[in-house]
Each structure stands twice: as C-alpha cells, then as structure tokens.
Amino acid sequence: MRLGQVKCEGAVIAAVFEGGMARPIPEHNMLDLIRRSDAQKVPLSKLASELASRHPEELAPALPIHPPEVWGCGCTYETSASFRDAEHGTREGMYAYVYRENRPEIFFKGTARVCAAPGQTIGIRSDSRFTAAEPELAVILGARGKVAGYTLANDVSAWDIERENALYLPQSKVYDACCALGPVMVTADELPDPYALEMTCTIVRDGKELYSGRTSTSRLNRKIETLIEYLSRSNHIPTGTVVLTGTGIIIPQEAALAPGDVVTITVPEIGELVNTAATV
Numbered sequence: 001m002r003l004g005q006v007k008c009e010g011a012v013i014a015a016v017f018e019g020g021m022a023r024p025i026p027e028h029n030m031l032d033l034i035r036r037s038d039a040q041k042v043p044l045s046k047l048a049s050e051l052a053s054r055h056p057e058e059l060a061p062a063l064p065i066h067p068p069e070v071w072g073c074g075c076t077y078e079t080s081a082s083f084r085d086a087e088h089g090t091r092e093g094m095y096a097y098v099y100r101e102n103r104p105e106i107f108f109k110g111t112a113r114v115c116a117a118p119g120q121t122i123g124i125r126s127d128s129r130f131t132a133a134e135p136e137l138a139v140i141l142g143a144r145g146k147v148a149g150y151t152l153a154n155d156v157s158a159w160d161i162e163r164e165n166a167l168y169l170p171q172s173k174v175y176d177a178c179c180a181l182g183p184v185m186v187t188a189d190e191l192p193d194p195y196a197l198e199m200t201c202t203i204v205r206d207g208k209e210l211y212s213g214r215t216s217t218s219r220l221n222r223k224i225e226t227l228i229e230y231l232s233r234s235n236h237i238p239t240g241t242v243v244l245t246g247t248g249i250i251i252p253q254e255a256a257l258a259p260g261d262v263v264t265i266t267v268p269e270i271g272e273l274v275n276t277a278a279t280v
C-alpha cells in the first residue's frame, strides 16, 4: 500500500494513495498511524484502509512523514567509497575502510525541520561551491526498529565542505532543506525485496538535461537490518525515524547543484521525488 501525508484544510494528515488520488485518514498523521498500528498490533495497511475516507480526492503528496529523527548511512555502495577516497587523493582510505568493515558509517541527518516534501526546495548552502544530490532508498521505522515502509530520499550534501576536512561532515550534511523525502511510503509488505530496485536520477537545468545516472539497490553492500541494528545499539531511536541507506549514484562536479536545478529521483515501485534547488 502507498501511504503518505496530504495537506487538507490547513492540516497535514495521513492518506492512502491509489490511482493518482488520495483517501485522507482523518485525525491521524503518519506518525500517529504507525504508532497506533504498533500499539494495537494491527498491520499498517489494514489499519490505513479501515480508517481512510471512502471518497478519493485530488490531493498531492506532502512530506510522507514528519520524522523525529533522520539518520544517514554512508559508503554503503562501492562507488560512494571509492569516489570519496579519490577526492582525498588516496586509492584506499577511510571511506574504503568503512565500506569494508563490519561497523557501517552512520551519521545524524537532522529532524523534520530540515526535510523537504516532494515539489519543495532542496537547499544549497550559501558557503558551498559543490553541493550534490545523493539519491537514496530510505527506510521508515516503526517501534523497536521494525521496517514500516520505504520511500526515496535526497541526502543533499555540500561535498566541498566534506572534502576539506572529515570533521566538517555534520556541516556538509545538516542544514536547511538538506533532506528531501517522498513521494510516498510503500509499506514493507508490498516491497518484499528492497535489494532489487532500479533507481535513476536526472538533473535538469534551464529545461535541458544536465545529468542522468542510475544504480540498483542490488549494489547496496549492507543489509538494511544490519544498518538498523548498528543504529539502535545503545540508542533508543523513536518510532517514525527515517534511515537513508546511502547513495550509489555519484554526481560529477559539472552537475554541482545550482539554484533552479530540478532533481528527479525515480524508483518505479515507489514513485518519483522531484525537487528544485535553491540557496538557503
């Protein structure tokens, strides 16, 4: 089932998306819905279909959830690790290390405050000259780290700031509108194999395609359960936490984001996440 949120009479509420229409779920946002499904031990899709209005409406997807926390995983694809080491002038360096070792790279990406909904602006830091889109599969967690569903993410990052010094990673990763999510959350029961998803990304500038790239989640070098297990060690993450699983698409310097660029990330099973870049 495709779930998410819509803006309805000034409030953001959960909705079921079917055939291009939305069936709002009154008095619940996505976080409420996931919490209720966990508390009542009712599958999320069953609960959503029981509570959703019988009258579909033409409402666009808003942010699929307002996550209390967003965490990012890094160097989970070989392309990401080798590119980052090469930027530091080393063939095998700290990025290859975390790609290879048991403990994954996991960093705090922010809260709902820094999230951008489908169609909203994604941010370019005013002090960055090379901000890149990072197209990623994202996981939305229920209670006790259980996967509630999947969505798409853009882990927008200031690569020049990360490149200058590894200790600048939080500044390259966390700032206004640094994390786009959407368009919807596909429930876990409807996506039994998250390792077989074809993902594409395009960047369009002034109406012309500037960049086009693709990957497959079959190249993800970690199990999602392993990422969640490490994230949850001595760290009681709240229900509704979103985990970005890392990028396998590396944008070249020529496609560094500029104001007005339109970034589209697509996975047919989930949908299309479209955002326009702006300086923040």
Ligand code: DO4
Residues within 6 Å of the ligand: 072, 073, 074, 075, 076, 077, 080, 081, 084, 105, 134, 155, 169, 245, 246, 247
């Ligand atoms: O250490 C850098 C961050 C890596 C990352 O965000 C990714 O691989 O997606």
Ligand code: MG
Residues within 6 Å of the ligand: 072, 073, 074, 134, 136, 155, 244, 246, 247
């Ligand atoms: Mg990333």
